Amino acid sequence: MTRTAPSTAGAPSTAGAPAGAEPRRTVRVELGDRAYPVEIGPGVRHLLADVVAGTGASRAVVVSARPRELVPDPGLPWLFVAARDGEEHKTFATVEQLCLEFARFGLTRHDVVVSCGGGTTTDTVGLAAALYHRGVAVIHLPTTLLAQVDASVGGKTAVNLRAGKNLVGAYWQPRAVLCDTDFLATLPGREWVNGYGEIARCHFIGAGDLRELPVTDQIAASVARKAEIVAADERDSGLRHLLNYGHTLGHAVEHVSGFAVRHGEAVGIGTVFAGRLAHALGRIGERRRDEHLAVVAHYGLPTALPAGLSAEALIGSMRLDKKALHGLAFVLDGPDGARLVPGVPEGEVRRLLAGMGAA
Template identity: 50%
Template sequence: MTGLRHLTVPLDDRSYEVVVGPGAASYLGSVLPASARRAAIVTQDSIPVEVHTDLPYERFVIGEGEQHKSLETIGELCRGFARMGLTRNDVVIGVGGGMVTDVAGFAAASYHRGVPVVHVSTTLLGMVDAAIGGKTGVNLPEGKNLVGAFWQPSGVICDLDALESLPDRERRCGLGEMAKYHFLTGDDLLALDLTDRVARCVEIKAEVVASDEREGGRRAILNYGHTLAHALEISTEHRLAHGEAVAIGLIFAAHLANVMGRIPVERVDEHFAVVGEEYGLATDIPAGLDADTLVSLMHRDKKALDGLTFVLDGPNGVEVVAGVDEAPVREALDRMLP
């Protein structure tokens, strides 16, 4: 099949293939573990993609919305796996967006202390970010993605045909993550066709993951814009979707870096130009939120090992900055709060 890109996430004996392009779902069999005898397919009713496998399988449908990205859902899935007799010689296949692959991956990592998982990503956000790299997890009321595991998939399918029916809001979510990669690399991703654009995002993430699989250092740069983004998601009860929040978080991170003297105002303007103009995303914090709530939520961020921690632009590029005082954070928020 022409027009497909075959990429590798290089992790030594755990390396795996990512297939990107229209019709990529037909390659599902090539990325399934050779030992798999049965499959548990985890999906949602709204997912417009049906996967085809020669393996006997059972289908598990999880709920819609972030409230179902929970430990309760993991428990329900694992009980279902137990009822079907799933073993380590079988495979979990997550079919859906970032929420589905996060949940399916964590359930696979937890059940029998680790069952192989393959992701069939159906959203732009999932293809360029969530399905790649092995970070899985669910939310708690106290914060987003606070419980999870690193569990690399055996393969990932990014079938661009699935994007044809993608709602505009889901498209914006993917663009929010894609804009992040612009600042990590300087690449003009919008100059590429869709297959090459998604493939380039996969290449960037794969290179970073290979250098720091368990987020001990460099991998945290993939969370550029995410510290405020996660706080915005929680404080709006997820009325603000992840990619939308990341777009706003990128602008906030630029303001904070400027307040701290790391970048000039011209670089802040570049963030506005890329996020707001080129990608067409909203850049304002929604009305009704306050600095105290947002700062409190940012203190709970999983990167906050040494006080408030952010991924910030600077003279050496985007990097993790720990121990940030609240004063510049509040000044940056004041620039954005209505």
């Protein structure tokens, strides 16, 4: 198989690493005066106090789904607020409770909020920070592979509604993201697989073949590609659609399964489906279609739908996708790379879902 080199734009820097130590990588998200670094590597959480000092804040609220002792001191008066990861906690009620805690502590718009947890925590805390006083600075310390690879970077924040996933949110860029790989040491196996779903989809949006790289390099390459896309299209008007590769069906699988299927697992299924749909529409050949299956399977991700999911329910959920302005829309591979394809026939989608196990 031909190996595609990752783009050098936004590529991670390893300058300044101590000799003999695993190097830290820095990826910058270039957004003018709102640009920020993503620090990746062991021990980078201990940069928190310096990052907080750079915001000019007088106090901080740290919202953490991890024990207090795992959170570094931000270096100024701070409040610890316990949080819980999980889609069931990604709600308006959680955002309201966080904002009440901010107010009780006397947080001002010139202070800072720190999130420490998985992707649902960074999403929820990010939205609370975006809304409180119409925007207060936020710093993310993602503690899962999924959050480090994708959820903490790019400024998208959201909560779920009963009708679907991530239907209400805001764009609110962090001041910095500290991806401490030491946090990954305690992840259970399913959480590793969950993170690999986002790495697998990067294979098809320009990050190159990451399968044989160490996990730190996989994180850095995935973040570098996302940083490049976000810098070019912060608010999802065009190129940023690429980041939703595998997500249209993926979000529907999460929602219809009652979140029994984790996000990365669902994105893996959605990526296999995207390959099959692109082939059915004549956009790619059989070899490239099969490559989707091979890459997803390599990471130990599911490659078919779980039993009992209704094709009609999945299609109904996909109609609510933010890209579905004129019928169903998917980001699909093609002769010139991936792009958004609107108006995909529902009959073809239904047929392919049946072929992947939908009821």
